[in-house]
Amino acid sequence: MRFRRTKHDRVLVVGIFQSPKTGRAVLKNLHRTQFRRAAAIHASARGRPRVEENGISAIGGSAATAAFGLALGAFIFWQRGMLADYRLGGLALFFVAFALAGALTGWILVRLLQEHVAAASLARCASTILPGETVVLAEVRATETSRLLAIMRDVEAEAPVTFAFHSPPHFRFKSSARPLGHELPSGQRLAENAARLAHEIPVSREAKARGPSFLRRLREIERALEWANASLTMSAEVHHAFTLSAEWLLDNAYLIREQVTDLRESLPQKQYGKLPLIASGPEAGLPRVYHVASEIVAESGGALEPEFIGKFLVAFQATAPLDIGELxxxxxxxxxxxLECLRALAIQVEQQQSQSEEADFWANRLITAGRHSSPRLLKMMEALVERYPEPTPHFASELVAHLYDEEGVLPLVSGWLERSLRSPLLEVMQQEHRRQAVQQTALTNAINSCRRLAQIQWRELFQSTSWAESELAADPAGVLCPPGF
Incomplete structure (x- = not known):
């Protein structure tokens, strides 16, 4: 089971052919199978690009409607017997006016009604095409990616090099989750952190609730998770290489979906119910227990165990007891x-996957350009620098990995990356590998904790950590709780 993909998810699929004839045939097949937003870019021997789109062009539409306007004007004049009332020069002016009106109408209608590949996509591919190549590109919904790729690859003459690029997210992402700790704190430090937190949080039942409700937060989380899953699923269909984190997200999509569904049914409909709210500070207006949960998850590195939760609650409640509703x-x-942490991690993984695919594309372009000529390689480097003025460490690591054996290309790219990142490339790659390892650990912990939370005996845990229970247990004479209470 996977997250559903929305109809707004768009994918740019690119196929690079060495034969214009093959590329043109593929373009016709795409239009024949109702892929309207498709085009081909042909590069001449000198590298000059020419765009081809099947269907009615704006010029063709204008010519057809101009002829129709001319015929319509002649019919109107003939129907009303007005041909004899005007001289030849006057009639010519009227007919020209009808033709121009028809041409303008046709041009507008074609531009409005006919689907075209976005100008930005055409410009992107035109700037990276090499002499003699034909690039076929199509913009489709994410759900149609597999079918389009099957058509694009179903050619006997040559096997194209294909790439797919997911459109940017149509929502803003801002995570409120704290970064997960890399190492579990010692028992003493955990108790100190919990006590400090309890002392620093001012609580008031009169405070005004602030921020989105729990259900709204959950909807935002679900939206981001759906987006990341759709993008990674598309990458799997294109057979792009995956990181271990991406594989984990796809393999455990069913579990995350179950967590979202179950939590939606359990969360209160009202904003925060009757939970005590934080009175002041950056978290003012939010439930105290929500902030406590955030600290527990962050301190544990996402690896939630009953013992860890219990120690934190005991230390916290020694300073500020939680009420029964909060527990x-x-x-x-x-x-x-x-789930908030998983959302942040999923967005990171999706962004890294997109950067890996971009690196794959640019490596292909640089290697092919280098085999053409040095001037072509330099021109392709200019296009790369323009596209990525500030390359990320992940993009740099992936690009260098693709170019490792390319002695004619690697020095040029390595020099640019080291100047941009202001660090030796080996150091950048080592830091990136360490960061990915930390990310994978955090993702594994969070997913395993989703399973583990369902197995915890919460009643027993709360009884063992309840401040009231501990006070009663320390009162053997029954002064605080006489018999029959």
Missing amino acids: WALPLMLRLQL
């Missing part, structure tokens, strides 16, 4: 925080 809301808040 029973804690499991839901922990799950919500885990």
Whole structure:
């Protein structure tokens, strides 16, 4: 089971052919199978690009409607018997006016009604095409990617080099989750952190609720997770190489979906119910237990265990006891925080996957340009620098990995990357590998904790950490709780 893909998800699919004839045949097949937003770019021997789109062109539409306008004007004049009332020069002016009106109408209608590949996509491919190549590109919904690729690859003459690029997200992403810790704190440091947090959080039942409701937060999380999953699924269909984190997200999509569905049914419909709210500070107006859950998840590095949660609660409640409503809301808040962390990690993984695919594309372009000539390689480098004025460490690592054996290209690219990143390339790659390892650990912990939370005996855990229970247990004489209470 995977997250559903929305109809707004768009993918740019690119196929590079060495034969114009093959590329033209593929373009016709795409239009024949109702892929309207498709085009081909042919490069001459000198590298000059020419765009070809099947269907009615704006000029053709203008010519057809101009002829129709001319015929319509002649019919109107003939029908009303007005031909004899005007001299030849006057009639010519009227007919020209009808023709121009028809041409303008046709041009507008074709531009409005006919689907075209976006100008930015055409410009992107035109700037990277090499002499003698034909690039076929199509913009489709994410759900149609597999079918389009099958058509594009179903040619006997040659096997094209294909790439697919997911459109940017149509939402803004801002995570409220704290970064997960890399190492578990010692028991003493955990107790100190919990006590400090309890002392620093001012609580008031009179505080005004602030921020989105739990259900709205969950919808935002679900939206981002759906986006990341759709993009990674498309990458899998194109057979792009995957990181371990991307594989984990796809393999556990069913579990994350179940968590979202179950949590949606359990969260309160009202904004925060009757939970005590934080009175002041950056978190003012948010439930205290929500902030406590955030700290527990962050301190544990996402690896939630009953013992860890229990130690944190004991230390926290020694300073500021939680009420019964907060205790029973804690499991839901922990799950919500885990999903918040998974959202942040999923967006990171999707962005890295997109950068890996971009690196794959540019490596192909640089290698092919280098085999053409040095001037072509330099021109392609200019296009790369313009596209990526500030390359990320992940993009740099992936690009260098693709160019490792290309002695004619690697020195040029390595020099540019080291100047841009202001660090030796080997150091950049080592840091990137360490960061990916930390990311994979955090992702594994968060997904495993989603499973583990469902197995915790919360009643027993709360009884063992309840401040009231501990006070009663320390009162053997029954002064605080006489018999029959």
